Amino acid sequence: xxxxxxxxxxxxxxxxxxxxxxxxxxxxxxxxxxxxxxxxxxxxxxxxxxxxxxxxxxxxxxxxxxxxxxxxxxxxxxxxxxxxxxxxxxxxxxxxxxxxxxxxxxxxxxxxxxxxxxxxxxxxxxxxxxxxxxx
Numbered sequence: 291x292x293x294x295x296x297x298x299x300x301x302x303x304x305x306x307x308x309x310x311x312x313x314x315x316x317x318x319x320x321x322x323x324x325x326x327x328x329x330x331x332x333x334x335x336x337x338x339x340x341x342x343x344x345x346x347x348x349x350x351x352x353x354x355x356x357x358x359x360x361x362x363x364x365x366x367x368x369x370x371x372x373x374x375x376x377x378x379x380x381x382x383x384x385x386x387x388x389x390x391x392x393x394x395x396x397x398x399x400x401x402x403x404x405x406x407x408x409x410x411x412x413x414x415x416x417x418x419x420x421x422x423x424x425x
Contacts, residue, residue, distance in 0.1 A: 292349055295397050300352040305342050305359035316420035320412050325351045329416045338362045348409050350398055355413040357394055367421060370414060
């Protein structure tokens with residue numbers, strides 16, 4: 291069920307571990323499966339500079355957090371919110387695909403893992419919570 295690509299993405303631990311250096315922080319738990327994530331974010335204006343995280347979660351959530359932390363410097367906060375809104379509304383759609391900037395997240399979702407979209411978007415929800423953006 292879990293591919294080698296997903297394992298490789300989850301094994302990138304460059305941004306794992308909280309350092310108590312942040313402008314925003316949050317923690318969130320997936321009520322469906324129990325995944326838990328804490329994040330620390332450094333952000334100014336509408337740009338995110340960095341993100342660190344700790345999880346007690348499945349490999350899909352770990353891989354998603356790793357991808358997000360690696361891509362965070364290139365993410366506009368409003369664009370992230372727009373993508374998360376789209377996925378919350380369309381997560382049951384068979385042709386669900388992330389936009390070009392977030393296309394790497396598509397590697398986490400296939401026919402066998404599609405029903406675990408909440409695990410994949412949990413790090414994004416934690417980020418929006420930290421930035422106090424309504425979803």
